[in-house]
Amino acid sequence: MSKSETIKVAIQGIPGANHEIAARAYFENKNVEVVPCHTFQEVFDAMHNNPDVQGIMAIENTLVGSLLPNYTMLRESGFFIHGEHKLRIKHHLMALPGQSIEGIKEVHSHPMAIAQCEAFFKNYPHIKLIESEDTAYSAKYIAENQAKGMGAIASSLAARLYDLEIVERGIETNKHNYTRFLVIGQDDKIEKAELLEQNKINKSSIVFSLPHEEGSLSKVLTILAFYNINLTKIQSLPVVGIEWEYLFYIDVMYNDYERYLQSLDAIRPLCKKMRILGEYEACTTTQTTNGDTPKKEKLQNALLHI
Amino acid sequence: MSKSETIKVAIQGIPGANHEIAARAYFENKNVEVVPCHTFQEVFDAMHNNPDVQGIMAIENTLVGSLLPNYTMLRESGFFIHGEHKLRIKHHLMALPGQSIEGIKEVHSHPMAIAQCEAFFKNYPHIKLIESEDTAYSAKYIAENQAKGMGAIASSLAARLYDLEIVERGIETNKHNYTRFLVIGQDDKIEKAELLEQNKINKSSIVFSLPHEEGSLSKVLTILAFYNINLTKIQSLPVVGIEWEYLFYIDVMYNDYERYLQSLDAIRPLCKKMRILGEYEACTTTQTTNGDTPKKEKLQNALLHI
Incomplete structure (x- = not known):
């Protein structure tokens, strides 16, 4: 092959x-x-x-x-x-390059991914969690709209494809x-x-x-x-x-x-x-x-x- | 008892x-x-x-x-x-009393109920199907807002509770x-x-x-x-x-x-x-x-x- x-x-x-x-x-x-x-x-x-x-x-x-x-x-x-x-x-939190977690106001992702990462966001009560159609779609949306202050929960491949920076790796609660x-x-x-x-x-x-x-x-x-x-x-x-x-x-x-x-x-x-x-x-x-x-x-x- | x-x-x-x-x-x-x-x-x-x-x-x-x-x-x-x-x-189509199916412009219900009744609505292309949280909730919404032109897919109990009229009974495709x-x-x-x-x-x-x-x-x-x-x-x-x-x-x-x-x-x-x-x-x-x-x-x- x-x-x-x-x-x-x-x-x-x-x-x-x-x-x-x-x-x-x-x-x-x-x-x-x-x-x-x-x-x-x-x-x-x-x-x-x-x-x-x-x-x-x-x-x-x-x-x-x-x-x-x-x-x-x-x-x-x-x-x-x-x-x-x-x-x-593995779920990663990503955003436009140069953004810190303090600057992120809302995070979009598929409801399943949000549910799996809720414990992580308990430490960041300033972040609003918003359900979307798909993990990768949320990453793409941020890139296409150059949406500052917005984060996505998605894969590292999505971060690479849409030129986003991973702010925090592996934020899912259950690692299994x-x-x-x-x-x-x-x-x-x-x-x-x-x-x-x-x-x-x-x-x-x-x-x-x-x-x-x-x-x-x-x-x-x-x-x-x-x-x-x-x-x-x-x-x-x-x-x-x-x-x-x-x-x-x-x-x-x-x-x-x-x-x-x-x-x-x-x-x-x-x-x-x-x-x-x-x-x-x-x-x-x-x-x-x-x-x-x-x-x-x-x-x-x-x-x-x- | x-x-x-x-x-x-x-x-x-x-x-x-x-x-x-x-x-x-x-x-x-x-x-x-x-x-x-x-x-x-x-x-x-x-x-x-x-x-x-x-x-x-x-x-x-x-x-x-x-x-x-x-x-x-x-x-x-x-x-x-x-x-x-x-x-x-069984799923029923219901609306405010006195409404005919021709007068209904949009029908709200839970996505699962909508999916189970899609074939019925193929005969009524003027009706827009809109997803909601719950079947009974859609019926309640119509009653509370006296929403003319709106229908819900829900149970006969919901029709009775919220004083709606059943426009069409048993509209689900698969009866099993x-x-x-x-x-x-x-x-x-x-x-x-x-x-x-x-x-x-x-x-x-x-x-x-x-x-x-x-x-x-x-x-x-x-x-x-x-x-x-x-x-x-x-x-x-x-x-x-x-x-x-x-x-x-x-x-x-x-x-x-x-x-x-x-x-x-x-x-x-x-x-x-x-x-x-x-x-x-x-x-x-x-x-x-x-x-x-x-x-x-x-x-x-x-x-x-x-």
């Missing part, structure tokens, strides 16, 4: 958003052309309109849990998961703020065959529903355990249109791809509507966005056996 | 909100004094400040899935689940819009002993985490199945502060309370941090809020064996 290869990646948010950071880090060996989208639905639309576009989408966060609507959109889209990326979300992103695209059989040959595929995301029979979930999970398939995530979501019936989204990890295929054959007759959402290489590092040089930390992902 | 008994119930929303409908239906034999709260956190605060106050909280919806932050708030609050209620959410509410309060041992004596307790909500060992979830679920305990819901949520470790929230149903207690003894040594969030009577009817007289439909809840 030469860096000269360019790929298009649809992201939710404008340049400088965390989705862009995740996209560039995941495709670190390629030139990434970002396709900014307002909503996750627009990310899927962009992919439908142009088969060369891939997408990246946050799927869970350690503070708020799974982004449930994204599971439904992914399943209904017909696209596949090509990979995953894990990002430690990690987001897992999925890279999605067409079913690329050639790329997958290459990964399989290199023995790199070790994780799958699967969705199924279950018949109304006692113990049907425990049977499926027990069979997977018998085949030494590790469950790393389970998420139930209602089937829309059927009262209190659920779809189960599971993530599994394995060392032996053949054995994994056999386990699927073993559980398929016990499931309804089973579908593989993707088979890919597990992300074993967490990228921290503290500062300009992303730092990768080893993750103990393989130890999560549930 | 005589209707003269009055109880205080904290709800999220102002009078006329769906939480009030659920509260009055659940406590149909009592006089309900509603304590309106802006947020779910305020519901818990109201309960902490006054031990006589109970609370009611939406926990899952068939269109959007579980309300994940509410699980965390419930667990951290130390309160217990006393019961559950299921409501079919059900919300499950939990009734929460102090650990009331006396009330529970009564219910146990009447053999009415048949459902529990439990939270636990699991050690990092292969197949640990399948072991727990298999033991529950061996004890004829039916799993009706499973929800994983990250443990804040620990990377990619999960808490499991399960709902179980059973006919034999003693057998259920034995099954807990059997799984306890395999779980970490297990806690019973509540033991209560399952709701087997769904209340529809179409019109002024709530209609109850039989639910096939007991058939959900997963």
Whole structure:
């Protein structure tokens, strides 16, 4: 893979958003052309309109849990998961160059980012916190309007892109703020065959529903355990249109791809509507966005056996 | 229970909100004094400040899935689940009496309600849709300001409370819009002993985490199945502060309370941090809020064996 290869990646948010950071880090060996989208639905639309576009989408966060609507959109889209990326979300306070925190009268950002930084601002009661559409958008607004006295909570990438100065780094209260992103695209059989040959595929995301029979979930999970398939995530979501019936989204990890295929054959007759959402290489590092040089930390992902 | 008994119930929303409908239906034999709260956190605060106050909280919806932050708030609050209620959410278009749909220029409501009724408004392109804080709040605003030409999407209770006329009933696109509410309060041992004596307790909500060992979830679920305990819901949520470790929230149903207690003894040594969030009577009817007289439909809840 030469860096000269360019790929298009649809992201939710404008340049400088965390989705862009995740996209560039995941495709670190390629030139990434970002396709900014307002909503996750627009990310899927962009992919439908142009088969060369891939997408990246946050799927869970350690503070708020799974982004449930994204599971439904992914399943209904017909696209596949090509990979995953894990990002430690750091929030920075930024403003026009030369401004001190005492000179900042109001700070704009996404409501989630504001909520995560409220404790920091308790020490600066002169600052008014104002909700906006997006973290990066608030940074862009300050730059475009040369808005003195205004600050934004956003990523270091946003500060760099919009020529803002970071006034205070890492102002979030809970430092354990990690987001897992999925890279999605067409079913690329050639790329997958290459990964399989290199023995790199070790994780799958699967969705199924279950018949109304006692113990049907425990049977499926027990069979997977018998085949030494590790469950790393389970998420139930209602089937829309059927009262209190659920779809189960599971993530599994394995060392032996053949054995994994056999386990699927073993559980398929016990499931309804089973579908593989993707088979890919597990992300074993967490990228921290503290500062300009992303730092990768080893993750103990393989130890999560549930 | 005589209707003269009055109880205080904290709800999220102002009078006329769906939480009030659920509260009055659940406590149909009592006089309900509603304590309106802006947020779910305020519901818990109201309960902490006054031990006589109970609370009611939406926990899952068939269109959007579980309300994940509410699980965390419930667990951290130390309160217990006393019961559950299921409501079919119907949205009505309402305005000042005597207004026709042609005379309505703008319609206000909560973004979720607007999203669920967008298809209906495609036939009325002259109407502008405007997002507001709350469905019932929009109805109240019209009444207080005698706002002609303005409509709200809200419940029939809101129409009645604020003297508005329903212009069009049931304008939501997807009719399978059900919300499950939990009734929460102090650990009331006396009330529970009564219910146990009447053999009415048949459902529990439990939270636990699991050690990092292969197949640990399948072991727990298999033991529950061996004890004829039916799993009706499973929800994983990250443990804040620990990377990619999960808490499991399960709902179980059973006919034999003693057998259920034995099954807990059997799984306890395999779980970490297990806690019973509540033991209560399952709701087997769904209340529809179409019109002024709530209609109850039989639910096939007991058939959900997963």
